[in-house]
Amino acid sequence: MAPAATPRVRLRLYVTGGTLRARQAAARVRALCDERLGRDYELVVVDVLDQPEAAEAARIVATPTLVREVPLPPRHIVGDLARTDAVLAGLDLADDAALAALDAR
Amino acid sequence: MAAVTVTKLATGIAGFDQIARGGLPRGRVTLLEGAVGTGKTVFACQVLAGGIADHGEAAVFIACDEPPAEVRRNALGLGWDIAAWEMGGQWAFVDCTGEPGRETVVAGAFDLGALLARVEYAVRRTGAQRLALDSLDGLFAGLGDGHAPRQEVVRLLAGFRALGVTSVVACRPDAGSLVRMAGPAADNLVRLAAARGGHSIEIVKFRGAPHQKGAHTVVVHAGEGMAVLAPRSVDSRHVQRGDRVASGNPVLDRMAGGGILPDSLILVAGPPGLGKTLLATEFLAGGAGLGERCLAFSFNESRARWVRNAAAWGIDVEKMEADRRLAIVAAAPQGARPDEHLLMLQALIDRFEPRRVVVDSLSSLRGAATRRGYQAFAAQLVALLREKGVIGLVTAAAPAAGPWHPWDLALASSADMVVLMRYLEAEGEFQRAVAVLKQRASWHEHGYRAFTVDDTGMHIGRPVRDAGALAGEGQAAAWEETLAAHEPRGVPGR
Numbered sequence: 001m002a003p004a005a006t007p008r009v010r011l012r013l014y015v016t017g018g019t020l021r022a023r024q025a026a027a028r029v030r031a032l033c034d035e036r037l038g039r040d041y042e043l044v045v046v047d048v049l050d051q052p053e054a055a056e057a058a059r060i061v062a063t064p065t066l067v068r069e070v071p072l073p074p075r076h077i078v079g080d081l082a083r084t085d086a087v088l089a090g091l092d093l094a095d096d097a098a099l100a101a102l103d104a105r
Numbered sequence: 106m107a108a109v110t111v112t113k114l115a116t117g118i119a120g121f122d123q124i125a126r127g128g129l130p131r132g133r134v135t136l137l138e139g140a141v142g143t144g145k146t147v148f149a150c151q152v153l154a155g156g157i158a159d160h161g162e163a164a165v166f167i168a169c170d171e172p173p174a175e176v177r178r179n180a181l182g183l184g185w186d187i188a189a190w191e192m193g194g195q196w197a198f199v200d201c202t203g204e205p206g207r208e209t210v211v212a213g214a215f216d217l218g219a220l221l222a223r224v225e226y227a228v229r230r231t232g233a234q235r236l237a238l239d240s241l242d243g244l245f246a247g248l249g250d251g252h253a254p255r256q257e258v259v260r261l262l263a264g265f266r267a268l269g270v271t272s273v274v275a276c277r278p279d280a281g282s283l284v285r286m287a288g289p290a291a292d293n294l295v296r297l298a299a300a301r302g303g304h305s306i307e308i309v310k311f312r313g314a315p316h317q318k319g320a321h322t323v324v325v326h327a328g329e330g331m332a333v334l335a336p337r338s339v340d341s342r343h344v345q346r347g348d349r350v351a352s353g354n355p356v357l358d359r360m361a362g363g364g365i366l367p368d369s370l371i372l373v374a375g376p377p378g379l380g381k382t383l384l385a386t387e388f389l390a391g392g393a394g395l396g397e398r399c400l401a402f403s404f405n406e407s408r409a410r411w412v413r414n415a416a417a418w419g420i421d422v423e424k425m426e427a428d429r430r431l432a433i434v435a436a437a438p439q440g441a442r443p444d445e446h447l448l449m450l451q452a453l454i455d456r457f458e459p460r461r462v463v464v465d466s467l468s469s470l471r472g473a474a475t476r477r478g479y480q481a482f483a484a485q486l487v488a489l490l491r492e493k494g495v496i497g498l499v500t501a502a503a504p505a506a507g508p509w510h511p512w513d514l515a516l517a518s519s520a521d522m523v524v525l526m527r528y529l530e531a532e533g534e535f536q537r538a539v540a541v542l543k544q545r546a547s548w549h550e551h552g553y554r555a556f557t558v559d560d561t562g563m564h565i566g567r568p569v570r571d572a573g574a575l576a577g578e579g580q581a582a583a584w585e586e587t588l589a590a591h592e593p594r595g596v597p598g599r
Contacts, residue, residue: 016218025213048219052226055219061201062248063218073206078248079213086212 009033009041009091010070016063017049021080025064028081036093066090111314114235114271117155118148120333120451124317125308129271129293133312134262136287137275139297143304144325145275147183148297149237150176151330152273153196154185156235163195163231165224165270169243173198176239183330197227203247211248217257220244221264228268236265236272241287242280258286266292297323303485306333322488324444334451334489350496353391354384356565357524360541360550365522368494369545370487372517374503375526379537380556381500382406383563384524385463386415386422388498393430397460402450403435404469411435419561432457438469443482446470447489454493462495468502468510476512483516508542521545529553529569538569 013029015022026045033041048055048063058067060076068075068091077090088094113127122128129135129152139145153164168176176198177187190196201220203209227233238244241258265272276287278296288294294309298320305320322334349364358364365371371388373381382405389399403411411433415422425431434453436446454462464486471479490497501516503509508525509517517523523543529536538553553569 014219016216016222021214021216048222052222056199056223056226059200059203060219060223061217061244062215062220064215065219073208074204076203076207076209078209078211079215082213084212086210090208090210090212 007040007042008071009037009068011041011043012058012067012069013043013045014048014055014058014060014063014065014067015045017047022047022064025066025079025081028084029066029087032081032084032087032091032093036088113314115155115159116152117159118151118331118333120321120335121306121331123335124306124321124333125311126315126317129273130311130314131271132266132269133292134265134272134274134290135293135295136291137273137295137297138278138284138309139275140278140299143297143299144323144331145297146171146176146179146239147325147331148295148306149239149273149275150180150183150185150187153235153237154180154187154330157190157195161195162234163197164190164235164237165197165199165227165231165233167199167201167220167224167236167238167244169201169238169247170240172202173200183325185330194231197231197233199223199227201244201247209247214254215248215257217261217264221261224264225268228270234270236268236270238265238272238274240275240277242277242283245283255286258283259290262287262290303481321492322485324447324485326444326448332448332451334447334485334492351391351395353387353389353394354563354565356554357384357539357541360539360554360565361522361544362548362550365496366545366547367496368491369496369521370490370519371496371498371522371524372509372513372520373498373500373524373526374509374513374517375500376504376528377502379526379528380539380558380563381502381526382411382414382465383418383558384526384539385465385498385500386411386418386420387562389422389431389461389463390420390425392461392496393425393428397430398458399425399431399461399463400453400457400459401431401433401463401465402453403433403465404438405466407435408433417560418558418563432459438473443470443474443478444485447482447485450486451489451493454489454495459495462490462493462497464497464499466500466502467513467516468500471510471512479512480515483513484519487516487519517543527553529555536569539565 011029013026015025029043033043046054062078064080066077066081075090077087081087112131113129114131115122115128137145137148153166156162156164166176180187187196274291276284278284292312296307296309298305304323306323307320308316324332326332348367350367352358352365373384375381389401392399412422422431467483470482474482501509501513525540525542527538529538536555538555540553541549554565554567555569556563556565
């Protein structure tokens, strides 16, 4: 199945270089979204060392920072995303029916 | 290992560069500690503005508390057009305030890689040599619970250093662990604090670089920014305290225990027309006679009138001026705000470098200020005179019922010497009388002496015995006790 033309959730993950923390954060958000949203999301990883002006425009201070751009309001989830509950709450996915299924397993 | 030479960067803050012996250590991080409203943002902006205006050095401002629009607006009120500098590529903001409505949650370990990348980008783009972060506590307040990992604070400051910029990092002193982390990580520590009558600044630490110790009074002036009331000469305060100086009136010297103390502040209080200006003029003539330079700041009378009055007392003020021993400057009390008078006085002292300074009379400002404003001015005046290391003589009108106006009690407390003039009803007639109510840390005569005034000046005679019920020795003693009760615990600048 191809990704939806207009994904329900659009995410941007700001990281500093190819550090372990950056790779872990990217893997965690992918795993979570694949599970909860199937293909109905878009994730772009931005390296602030390559694109400082993008970090400037989005006023990013810490890395990693996961920004939910769509839907509004904008959400910033700061850190390596190890705290899954906080990530799900930040993305408004915590009360998804899928969560119950996850817990049941 | 060879010692690293520290070069200084002139901040453009009047007086600060003097106490900092040239300015902030270049290429290093200075932590600027101060509570809300003590002038951290003004200091930070002024360091950057001074770099652009005086040295063509570009600047980066990391805004964490107030958004750039607000910083621009406030700076404009102090005379700095940041928007124009931004257009010219000399100033860049790194905005960390976050847009309204944005929600932030913390979900794991983080670093400040994005901030450092943005700062580096801004520094490279503008070629900045000066950097300010306002404030560290504001930065971390935007990151969840505000708890900063120690290594991130250390890395941030190291990152600024690595960029080769001279940076000023503001932080509230009550920001707990943040201050404990940033303090040791910064090279320098400058502290701003609320002080009686205004604000003070103190250089607590300059790693490997000389600076002057102690707190100094800060004045913030619309249109010009901040100024620090700095001492004229560092050495002048190390004059031996035991050395006495002639006041200009030998009998007064005896009453004061053998002359006045160098660097002391003298308050002369008394009703109008009794002879305060005369005593001040003799004090000036005494200084000029010793070859000292003297400055008189007159709120009461024009220069011409002072010259005429002095001539009537047999004192040739014009000759003192011609010999460059004296400068009389008259200022209309209502002609400027109190802090403007203060800055003018500071500029005069710096230019003329007097040993003695007279301000006659402080009470003339009462009509032009609120009680608070007047007392703030008096406190700042005291600080200025002390910091300049001069012998100061300030006159103030006292009401008939007591030795000083209630507004002047704090001033009387902080003065080293208090001279009181009164009309006494004694031995069946009204007499002019003078008493020394206080002489810091030394013996002085108690009680009144009568004096007369003629065309050769002020003549202090014998002690007044049998003074009438109006104001006798007993009352003078009571006033001395009042004064002692209001004695400040610590005297600023000592």
